[in-house]
Amino acid sequence: xxxxxxxxxxxxxxxxxxxxxxxxxxxxxxxxxxxxxxxxxxxxxxxxxxxxxxxxxxxxxxxxxxxxxxxxxxxxxxxxxxxxxxxxxxxxxxxxxxxxxxxxxxxxxxxxxxxxxxxxxxxxxxxxxxxxxxxxxxxxxxxxxxxxxxxxxxxxxxxxxxxxxxxxxxxxxxxxxxxxxxxxxxxxxxxxxxxxxxxxxxxxxxxxxxxxxxxxxxxxxxxxxxxxxxxxxxxxxxxxxxxxxxxxxxxxxxxxxxxxxxxxxxxxxxxxxxxxxxxxxxxxxxxxxxxxxxxxxxxxxxxxxxxxxxxxxxxxxxxxxxxxxxxxxxxxxxxxxxxxxxxxxxxxxxxxxxxxxxxxxxxxxxxxxxxxxxxxxxxxxxxxxxxxxxxxxxxxxxxxxxxxxxxxxxxxx
Amino acid sequence: xxxxxxxxxxxxxxxxxxxxxxxxxxxxxxxxxxxxxxxxxxxxxxxxxxxxxxxxxxxxxxxxxxxxxxxxxxxxxxxxxxxxxxxxxxxxxxxxxxxxxxxxxxxxxxxxxxxxxxxxxxxxxxxxxxxxxxxxxxxxxxxxxxxxxxxxxxxxxxxxxxxxxxxxxxxxxxxxxxxxxxxxxxxxxxxxxxxxxxxxxxxxxxxxxxxxxxxxxxxxxxxxxxxxxxxxxxxxxxxxxxxxxxxxxxxxxxxxxxxxxxxxxxxxxxxxxxxxxxxxxxxxxxxx
Numbered sequence: 200x201x202x203x204x205x206x207x208x209x210x211x212x213x214x215x216x217x218x219x220x221x222x223x224x225x226x227x228x229x230x231x232x233x234x235x236x237x238x239x240x241x242x243x244x245x246x247x248x249x250x251x252x253x254x255x256x257x258x259x260x261x262x263x264x265x266x267x268x269x270x271x272x273x274x275x276x277x278x279x280x281x282x283x284x285x286x287x288x289x290x291x292x293x294x295x296x297x298x299x300x301x302x303x304x305x306x307x308x309x310x311x312x313x314x315x316x317x318x319x320x321x322x323x324x325x326x327x328x329x330x331x332x333x334x335x336x337x338x339x340x341x342x343x344x345x346x347x348x349x350x351x352x353x354x355x356x357x358x359x360x361x362x363x364x365x366x367x368x369x370x371x372x373x374x375x376x377x378x379x380x381x382x383x384x385x386x387x388x389x390x391x392x393x394x395x396x397x398x399x400x401x402x403x404x405x406x407x408x409x410x411x412x413x414x415x416x417x418x419x420x421x422x423x424x425x426x427x428x429x430x431x432x433x434x435x436x437x438x439x440x441x442x443x444x445x446x447x448x449x450x451x452x453x454x455x456x457x458x459x460x461x462x463x464x465x466x467x468x469x470x471x472x473x474x475x476x477x478x479x480x481x482x483x484x485x486x487x488x489x490x491x492x493x494x495x496x497x498x499x500x501x502x503x504x505x506x507x508x509x510x511x512x513x514x515x516x517x518x519x520x521x522x523x524x525x526x527x528x529x530x531x532x533x534x535x536x537x538x539x540x541x542x543x544x545x546x547x548x549x550x551x552x553x554x555x556x557x558x559x560x561x562x563x564x565x566x567x568x569x570x571x572x573x574x575x576x577x578x579x580x581x582x583x584x585x586x587x588x589x590x591x592x593x594x595x596x597x598x599x600x601x602x603x604x605x606x607x608x609x610x611x612x
Numbered sequence: 613x614x615x616x617x618x619x620x621x622x623x624x625x626x627x628x629x630x631x632x633x634x635x636x637x638x639x640x641x642x643x644x645x646x647x648x649x650x651x652x653x654x655x656x657x658x659x660x661x662x663x664x665x666x667x668x669x670x671x672x673x674x675x676x677x678x679x680x681x682x683x684x685x686x687x688x689x690x691x692x693x694x695x696x697x698x699x700x701x702x703x704x705x706x707x708x709x710x711x712x713x714x715x716x717x718x719x720x721x722x723x724x725x726x727x728x729x730x731x732x733x734x735x736x737x738x739x740x741x742x743x744x745x746x747x748x749x750x751x752x753x754x755x756x757x758x759x760x761x762x763x764x765x766x767x768x769x770x771x772x773x774x775x776x777x778x779x780x781x782x783x784x785x786x787x788x789x790x791x792x793x794x795x796x797x798x799x800x801x802x803x804x805x806x807x808x809x810x811x812x813x814x815x816x817x818x819x820x821x822x823x824x825x826x827x828x829x830x831x832x833x834x835x836x837x838x839x840x841x842x843x844x845x846x847x848x849x850x851x852x853x854x855x856x857x858x859x860x861x862x863x864x865x866x867x868x869x870x871x872x873x874x875x876x877x878x879x880x881x882x883x884x885x886x887x888x889x890x891x892x893x894x895x896x897x898x899x900x
Contacts, residue, residue: 242718244826246726384871411871415830417821420621421865421873427744428614440728444822448730452737452748473730 228540232279233269235530236305238295238320240312243287248467248519249312252335254512255523256280256309262497263527269534276534278527285311289319296323305329306542309526312519314338314356314387321349330546332529334522337486339390342566349567350549352525352558356387357394358574359484360435362592363461364398366482366576367433370459370603375403379431379457381410381422381446383438391437391463391484407431412438417445423455433459440468451477451608458604461576466517471579471586479581480605483588484574487518487558491575491596497528498557525558578602613744618862624751626858628816630851631758632831633838634765635809641844642782642802643698648709650835651828652716653807657682657814658823659724662731665818671731674815675757679808686807690800698799713828720825733819754816761812765805766847778802837881 228234237256240249257280263269264277281303285292292311299305300323308324310317310333317336321344324331330348337356341349367376380395382388389411399406407429410422419436426434434457436446443464450460451474465471465483489505498504504524508516529552534540537548553562559572577588578601589599636650647653660681661674693712697705735749769775780788781798789795813831817823838857842849857877864876 243721244726244824246721248726381870410869413871413874415827415874416870417827417830418625420625421618421862422870424614424617424621425866427746441822441824441827444728444730448822449748452750453746454737454739454743468728474732 228276231268231274231276233276233307233534233540234279234281234303234305235307235309236281236283236296236299236303237309238283238285238292238299238311238316240287240316241282241284243285245287245312245316248335248517249287251517251519252312252523253282254508255334255516255520256527258508258511258520259497259524259527262524263531266497269531271534271538271540278531280309281305285316287313287316289316292316293319293323296320300324300327300329306540307331307530307545309523309530310334310336310351314341315385317341317349318386321346324348328542328546330533330542330549332526332549334526335519337390338386339393340386342564342568344566346567348546350529350552350563351568352529352561353486353522353569354572354574355568356390357397359391359394359463360437360461360574361394361398362574362576363435363459363482363484364395364402364404364433366592366601367459368402368404370601371432375399375405376432377429378404378406378433378435379408379422379426379429380406380435381408381412381419381438381442382436383412383442384414385439388437388439388442388463395435412442417441419445419449420453423449423453426457427453427455431457433457433461435461437463440464443468443470444473447474447478447481454608456605456607460605465577465579466588467519471581471588475584475586476581476611478579479586479611480602481579482576482591482601483579485518485577485588486572486574487521488575488577488588488590488596489516489521490590490598491559493555493557493559495528495554495556498524501557504557521558525556525561528556528558529554529561613741614866616741617745618866619859620745620747621751622859622862623855624747624755624858625861626855627755627758627851628813628820629831629834629838629858630854631762631809632813633835633842633854634762634847634850635806635813636835637839637842637844637846637850638778638809639802639806640839642778643694643799644702645694645698645705645709646702646836647806648706648832649713649716649828650709650806650810651831651833652713652720653682653686653810653828654814654817654831655823655825655828656685656716656720657811658818659720659814660811661815661818662724662729662823665731670733671815671819672733672753674731674818675761675812678811678815679761680811682811682814683804683808686804687800689807690803694803695796695799713832717825717828724825726825728822728824730822731818735819748820750819754820757812757816761809762847762851765809774798774801837877840881841884 239253260278268275268277283295285295308329308331312335314336317333325346332350334352337353339355339357382392408425443462461482463484470478489501491501494500505516533548537544561569562571564570576592578591580589591597591601657678660678661671665671697708733750738747777793777798781795838854842853865873
């Protein structure tokens with residue numbers, strides 16, 4: 200009996216080993232397919248944005264494959280992506296990145312969702328010298344570590360709300376303004392804060408409230424009471440979707456009057472839908488909006504992308520999907536310019552990327568961040584109970600005029 | 613004025629936390645179980661109210677519907693898991709309820725999605741002192757409901773048969789059993805009542821704060837703290853310590869800054885525990 204068990208175990212291990220060596224032979228390119236790998240949050244707390252990311256990737260893969268694929272050394276290849284669910288857990292994401300590289304033999308990676316998970320994966324891809332194009336990790340610290348194989352199509356977090364401060368100063372006749380700010384204590388929001396500190400210094404503005412919100416906190420009443428007492432010119436809030444929803448709920452309930460309110464994550468929080476008119480006049484930072492006039496030959500314009508996406512997945516694309524689609528366009532472009540599957544050649548081609556996609560211009564800075572695309576600001580505007588996001592800055596793409604100052608609560612119906 | 617605002621905010625929030633803590637104190641006292649899933653029961657209760665809001669019923673009705681559903685969820689949980697850990701080591705109950713917490717989080721994530729959601733009560737705002745102090749009516753409503761349910765529960769515990777049985781079991785389960793109390797039933801009811809209290813609190817949170825499948829833990833920790841400070845089986849103390857902690861938190865926010873708000877509360881907890889130990893060590897019956 201014992202022998203039988205041993206034999207069983209040995210044969211199982213032999214089969215596993217054979218399978219492993221078989222899968223590694225898949226490597227980077229298999230037949231007509233270029234295989235990319237991605238660990239992505241399909242369950243856990245980032246699952247909704249994880250799915251937006253995956254939809255964006257899939258949409259681009261379909262489109263590129265349909266339109267002829269990628270041409271390398273005269274041969275046409277198609278993209279294929281191996282996904283694993285990282286359960287929104289950084290440790291799991293790092294393990295899965297190892298698995299993708301070592302067991303599945305993936306040589307090119309697409310990023311996960313969120314800065315935290317990208318931070319967990321980047322050291323792994325760096326160790327194995329695997330080029331990774333990521334679309335959902337904006338934290339500044341990703342771009343200051345000297346990573347050579349990390350490329351981000353999005354603008355870094357510190358740029359998110361700088362534009363808002365510039366706008367406030369402009370409205371104040373070029374003079375510095377009084378800023379009240381509340382940021383959650385996490386890598387991303389603190390990066391946004393650093394951007395505001397820079398902007399304040401540059402414009403001679405004064406920061407009168409600088410609150411750091413604990414992660415588990417879902418009550419900002421104390422901060423808002425301080426805002427009421429000190430009457431700043433701008434209130435800046437960043438704390439992911441929870442922060443955005445809490446802020447609007449409590450600002451409207453406590454009737455806090457500020458001339459300008461700038462936030463992040465409004466569209467992810469579906470602010471205009473969940474809070475309706477209460478969210479009107481809020482300014483929100485965004486990586487992308489469908490009304491921008493960028494173009495490419497795969498998706499046409501932002502509006503066309505939004506229409507096709509809506510048809511395919513049944514909802515309006517959030518910017519997380521758009522930037523994820525753009526990551527695939529970047530890879531295609533790099534493969535064709537490198538004209539090779541050599542990892543370092545592809546990496547060098549990525550460094551030289553300079554292109555326009557429907558999502559925006561893409562050119563990588565020395566740290567790997569996209570330096571060619573400005574952040575945009577939109578403002579929530581309502582007609583009756585129907586609220587939508589309209590682009591107000593930068594002026595080049597603004598579809599609407601920036602409404603300033605926000606009317607007092609006593610004057611709002 | 614700022615201080616008035618801070619005090620009122622703190623007290624209103626504290627009352628809500630006290631309600632959750634009361635449920636915890638009840639089942640801790642009766643069954644000697646520390647329920648790590650307490651906060652997740654709260655959030656589940658909140659999602660019940662949120663679902664009502666989605667189908668067009670005012671979420672405030674959740675304070676009636678949610679406890680009814682949550683009572684049965686609690687009883688079911690007891691029959692499935694808790695009854696196996698009641699007489700065991702405290703550590704085992706912590707592990708078991710920790711497991712329940714994870715299962716609940718994933719289930720809620722699966723059913724309701726990972727987005728942060730809010731239900732709108734449209735209750736408006738009460739303004740005092742020429743608009744310098746503002747109180748959301750939803751918070752006043754939630755404090756009022758919390759007090760109402762707490763008082764009702766105290767009366768029920770004093771007067772009803774089941775209430776007396778629960779108190780008897782808490783004092784001495786074996787003696788109660790000998791005298792004919794069906795302790796199994798009492799345990800199930802206690803856990804159900806605790807879940808129902810969580811359901812009420814959850815419904816109130818859906819209209820005053822925000823809901824997300826993974827934000828249960830802070831509520832567990834908060835109620836745990838309130839119970840530690842107040843001691844078991846002492847409702848007025850739970851209510852007071854709930855409000856006291858709420859107040860302390862708001863003032864810590866103003867004086868030390870928001871980033872130290874939660875840290876300050878934990879510091880206070882450490883002081884209270886050390887102080888208690890100090891006091892206990894002066895008593896003769898304390899042997900360690």
